[in-house]
Every structure is written in structure tokens, then in C-alpha cells.
Amino acid sequence: MKPTNKTVAVIGGGMAGLAAARLLCLKGMTVKLYETNAKLGGCCATTRVGGYTFNDGALFLALPGMLDQLFHRLELERSSLLPLRRVSALQRTALPDGTVVTFGEEPDISVEGNGGKAATATARKELQAFLNTWDPLLHLFADDILVHPLSLPRFIAKGWRYLHLFRGTAGAHLNNSFSNEAVRAAMSGTLLFTGIPPDKVPAASLLSLAAMFRQGYFIPGGGMGSIPETLGRALREQGGEINLNSKVDRILVKNGYAYAIDVKNQGVVEVDAVISTTSGMHTCGSLLSERDVPAKMARKARRAILSHKGFALQLGLSNKIDAGSYSNNVLPFLADQHQLFSPDPHELRWPIYMVPTLAVPELAPPGGSIVEVFPPIRQDLAAEDWSEERKEEIAAQAIERLKSIHDIDIAVRRILSPKEFQNDAHLYAGALYGLSPLASPAALFKYRSPIRALYQAGQTTWPGFGFASAGMSGVMAAEALIRDELR
Numbered sequence: 041m042k043p044t045n046k047t048v049a050v051i052g053g054g055m056a057g058l059a060a061a062r063l064l065c066l067k068g069m070t071v072k073l074y075e076t077n078a079k080l081g082g083c084c085a086t087t088r089v090g091g092y093t094f095n096d097g098a099l100f101l102a103l104p105g106m107l108d109q110l111f112h113r114l115e116l117e118r119s120s121l122l123p124l125r126r127v128s129a130l131q132r133t134a135l136p137d138g139t140v141v142t143f144g145e146e147p148d149i150s151v152e153g154n155g156g157k158a159a160t161a162t163a164r165k166e167l168q169a170f171l172n173t174w175d176p177l178l179h180l181f182a183d184d185i186l187v188h189p190l191s192l193p194r195f196i197a198k199g200w201r202y203l204h205l206f207r208g209t210a211g212a213h214l215n216n217s218f219s220n221e222a223v224r225a226a227m228s229g230t231l232l233f234t235g236i237p238p239d240k241v242p243a244a245s246l247l248s249l250a251a252m253f254r255q256g257y258f259i260p261g262g263g264m265g266s267i268p269e270t271l272g273r274a275l276r277e278q279g280g281e282i283n284l285n286s287k288v289d290r291i292l293v294k295n296g297y298a299y300a301i302d303v304k305n306q307g308v309v310e311v312d313a314v315i316s317t318t319s320g321m322h323t324c325g326s327l328l329s330e331r332d333v334p335a336k337m338a339r340k341a342r343r344a345i346l347s348h349k350g351f352a353l354q355l356g357l358s359n360k361i362d363a364g365s366y367s368n369n370v371l372p373f374l375a376d377q378h379q380l381f382s383p384d385p386h387e388l389r390w391p392i393y394m395v396p397t398l399a400v401p402e403l404a405p406p407g408g409s410i411v412e413v414f415p416p417i418r419q420d421l422a423a424e425d426w427s428e429e430r431k432e433e434i435a436a437q438a439i440e441r442l443k444s445i446h447d448i449d450i451a452v453r454r455i456l457s458p459k460e461f462q463n464d465a466h467l468y469a470g471a472l473y474g475l476s477p478l479a480s481p482a483a484l485f486k487y488r489s490p491i492r493a494l495y496q497a498g499q500t501t502w503p504g505f506g507f508a509s510a511g512m513s514g515v516m517a518a519e520a521l522i523r524d525e526l527r
């Protein structure tokens with residue numbers, strides 16, 4: 041492909057923006073990236089607090105092959121630029137009857153308590169059968185569907201054999217696949233990140249469970265932030281211009297054509313094309329003037345079903361926490377897991393917490409460790425309603441509960457409530473993934489917007505949320521732009 045001498049503005053320096061910008065530079069375009077925050081990475085960045093490296097969003101990489109494909113498309117060698125550490129002890133789940141279910145590599149599962157050795161043997165057999173069922177679909181998604189633009193005919197042609205797996209809910213599939221209720225509860229615990237109870241979450245989300253067992257979880261040696269840092273370096277090396285502390289206030293449109301952006305404290309910058317990687321809802325509702333947004337696009341933004349809001353309490357400990365697994369859950373049985381979505385105002389009954397330092401000890405000073413606790417929160421409150429008192433109340437409950445399980449010596453802490461996710465991470469209404477995992481693929485915004493020379497990428501476009509997916513969407517939006525420019 042020949043260089044085209046065009047100038048493109050990329051709005052947002054998260055994974056989608058960085059990937060799109062790097063690809064456009066590689067193809068010879070002049071790229072100006074604008075990021076409102078003082079650093080790159082968006083929801084895949086990290087922040088150092090008193091020597092501890094805390095995640096600003098993403099905790100781990102679930103589909104390592106997808107990140108490799110992303111780097112490959114950007115002409116970068118992932119293995120040398122970004123060594124990854126595998127999380128070996130994946131998950132420990134304690135159930136109300138005292139049973140403990142642990143997931144490890146291999147894939148492996150063991151059940152302690154109720155049923156003991158026999159329960160472990162049965163669970164291993166059932167897990168094997170479950171994975172044998174889901175493996176072909178996992179490969180199809182990881183190697184093909186998720187790394188190409190969304191196409192129903194492509195999916196039907198390649199995936200028609202597996203359509204029955206999409207029927208029903210994840211909860212129903214788990215009930216049919218595993219005979220032990222503690223095992224079922226532990227399995228559905230891996231899907232809680234969707235923010236939807238197992239009896240409602242679509243069966244397709246079980247792909248993430250299959251991916252966990254087959255491909256594992258990974259964290260880069262320097263922490264999650266080293267992923268966007270690596271892409272940022274590669275972008276600069278390719279001649280890309282990165283403007284930090286540069287909020288784009290407006291995308292300017294004339295005669296149905298996006299011709300400039302208006303940047304806070306910099307003014308109007310004329311360009312040949314724009315890629316916006318903020319959510320489709322924000323692009324339509326704030327960056328574009330109402331009169332410029334075609335009715336269909338406005339309707340999609342208005343009707344968007346948003347994902348859940350979240351709360352993270354991040355603790356930097358001066359001691360090593362004695363949690364044996366990366367992810368640690370205390371959960372009710374599957375039929376009662378809806379309780380996790382209507383939190384008890386007085387106590388944290390069902391703690392869910394991750395220990396990133398188990399895989400990457402250097403994220404904490406020597407002898408220390410990091411814990412991230414995710415208490416359930418009310419979803420009916422707006423991001424603005426998260427006062428300091430409300431945050432502190434939930435943090436205190438989480439700390440008290442954690443102290444009832446482990447010896448913890450807190451050195452530093454940070455709270456990310458819906459308010460921080462909205463105001464600092466710039467997530468629309470504080471919704472963690474933008475669109476809900478319940479939204480159909482048709483609800484995603486298209487790379488080519490109906491406004492000429494305006495493209496969209498990021499987690500509200502295909503292939504949706506997840507930092508590698510968001511990066512891939514940046515590649516696909518940039519490819520759409522390049523194809524149009526060469527026409």
C-alpha cells in the first residue's frame with residue numbers, strides 16, 4: 041500500500057487509539073493523537089501510588105493469541121517487546137457449606153470438602169467434556185471471528201455447527217455440564233465480570249471460561265500499563281504525534297464531512313479524517329453537534345444498553361497476603377448468585393478479590409503485595425452520587441471483611457468508584473465496558489460512521505470490550521479508513 045499524505049486525528053490514547061494510530065503511521069499517513077489525560081493507556085493504564093502499581097482498569101490478558109495478532113498487524117514482535125507472565129494459580133472459590141474449589145493451569149480443578157477426592161475426579165472429567173464441546177468455538181472466535189470485521193455471513197458460514205451453544209444462558213449450560221453445585225458456582229464466578237447474574241448472562245460468555253482454562257491469564261512483567269507504553273513508544277518511533285492533556289471538545293462537520301477537531305487550549309485543527317475511540321455514546325452526544333448526527337446514529341446512541349458500573353478498592357500491603365490464588369471468591373451457590381447484584385448495605389457478604397502480585401511481585405515494593413477488592417454496588421446510583429462518605433463506607437466494609445480472612449497491613453490504598461471511572465477514565469456514565477454484554481452485536485457502533493471521514497473504534501465497536509479487542513477494533517477502523525482513502 042502506498043503512503044497517502046493524509047493527516048488523521050485520533051481521539052483517545054487507549055488501546056484502540058494507539059493501535060489505529062500506529063497502523064496509519066505505518067501506511068504513511070500523518071497522525072495526530074489527542075489524549076485528554078496526562079498519560080496513555082485509558083482503561084489499560086496503571087498508576088503508581090507510594091511504590092505500588094495499581095491498575096486503572098484491566099487486570100489481565102485472557103486471549104494471549106489475540107494480543108499477538110494485534111502486535112503482528114502493527115508489525116511489532118510481542119514476545120520480545122512485551123514478555124508476559126502466566127498466572128499459575130487461577131482461582132479459589134469458597135462456598136457456604138465449606139467446600140473450596142480451586143482452578144489451576146493444565147487445565148486443572150480440585151474440590152476440597154464435600155465429596156473430596158471423588159468430587160475432584162468427577163469435576164475433572166466433566167471439565168474435559170465441557171472444554172471438548174467449547175474448544176472448536178473458542179478457536180473459531182479467537183483465531184478468526186474476533187480478528188476480522190463483524191460479518192454475520194462469515195459467522196454463519198464458519199460457525200453454523202455451533203449455533204446450538206449460543207442458546208440459553210450460561211447458568212443453564214453450567215447446570216447441565218457440572219453435577220457438583222460447588223463446581224457450578226465456582227465456574228459461574230468467573231463470569232461475574234460481566235456484571236450480569238448467571239441465569240441471565242448469554243451462553244456465549246462461557247467462551248471466556250473456556251479461554252481461561254485453555255489459554256490461561258497473563259500479566260506483562262511491568263504490569264498492565266506496559267502494554268500501552270509499548271504501543272506508545274512504537275507509535276512515536278513511527279513518527280506519530282502524541283498530544284497528552286489534550287481534550288477534544290468537538291468534531292467539526294461541514295456538508296456531511298468531518299474536516300476538523302476543536303482541541304481545548306489548542307483550537308481548531310484541520311485534518312483529512314478523524315478516528316474517535318471514545319464511546320459511540322460520547323462521540324454522538326458530546327463531540328458532534330446534534331444537527332450533524334444522522335437520525336439512525338443518534339437513535340443507536342440514545343438506546344444504548346450500558347454495561348454495569350463498578351467499584352475497586354486497591355490496597356498496597358506492606359506484608360505478603362496469604363491468598364493462594366490470583367482470583368479469590370467467597371460465593372453463594374449458583375441459584376443464589378443474584379444476591380451479588382443487590383448488595384447488602386451493612387456488610388460485604390461475598391468478597392471477590394484479586395492479587396496481581398502473585399503473578400508479578402515487582403508491582404509492590406519488596407515484601408509487599410497488592411489486593412484489588414470488587415464489592416458489589418448499587419447500580420441505580422448515578423456516577424455523581426458517589427460521595428466520599430459513600431465510598432468510604434464501602435471501603436471500610438471491604439477492609440473489615442478482608443481482615444476476617446487474611447492478615448493485612450495496609451500501606452496505601454486507592455478507591456475507584458463510578459465517579460472516578462466517569463471523571464478520570466472518561467467512561468460514559470461510569471459504565472465499565474460502555475455497552476452491556478447483553479447488547480447484541482448490532483448495538484455496536486460501526487467503524488465507518490454515516491458522517492464521511494469520521495471513523496469509530498474502541499470498546500463500543502466490534503469486537504467490543506477487552507483491551508486486546510479494543511486494540512483490534514483500532515486496527516480494523518484504520519484499515520477501513522485506508523481502504524476508503526485508496527479508493
Ligand SMILES: Cc1cc2nc3c(=O)[nH]c(=O)nc-3n(C[C@H](O)[C@H](O)[C@H](O)COP(=O)(O)OP(=O)(O)OC[C@H]3O[C@@H](n4cnc5c(N)ncnc54)[C@H](O)[C@@H]3O)c2cc1C
Binds near residue numbers: 102
Ligand atoms: C475496571 C475494569 C476492569 C477491566 N478488566 C479487564 C481485563 O481484566 N481484561 C481485559 O481484557 N479488559 C478489561 N477491561 C476492559 C478494557 O480495559 C477496555 O475494554 C479497553 O481497555 C478499552 O480500550 P479503548 O481504547 O476502547 O478505551 P479507553 O481505554 O477508555 O481509551 C479511550 C481514551 O480516550 C480518552 N478520551 C476520552 N474522551 C476524550 C476526549 N474528548 N479527548 C481526548 N481523549 C479522550 C480517554 O481518556 C481514554 O484514555 C476492564 C475495564 C475496566 C474499566
